[in-house]
Amino acid sequence: MTITTAASAVRALATRDEYADAIGAAIRAAAVHYGSGDSPLDDASFDLLLSLVRAYEERYPQRAGSVPPTG
Secondary structure, eight states, rough: OOOSSSGGOOOOOOOOHHHHHHHHHHHHHHHHHHHTTTSSSSHHHHHHHHHHHHHHHHHHHSSSSSOTTOO
């Protein structure tokens, strides 16, 4: 899953792989943002990505990671 703008991520995460990709993207974007400040995601896209992860965790709590990043 590659998200560069909020408009490109309008559908919910449907699979565990999409969920894992979204978590990875959020972790990478946060690391870059707090490191060099040059994140591949704008603020709205990052917020949307986290909301998609939260929605997936609420819908499929049994599939969520052992330490969800939105917890």
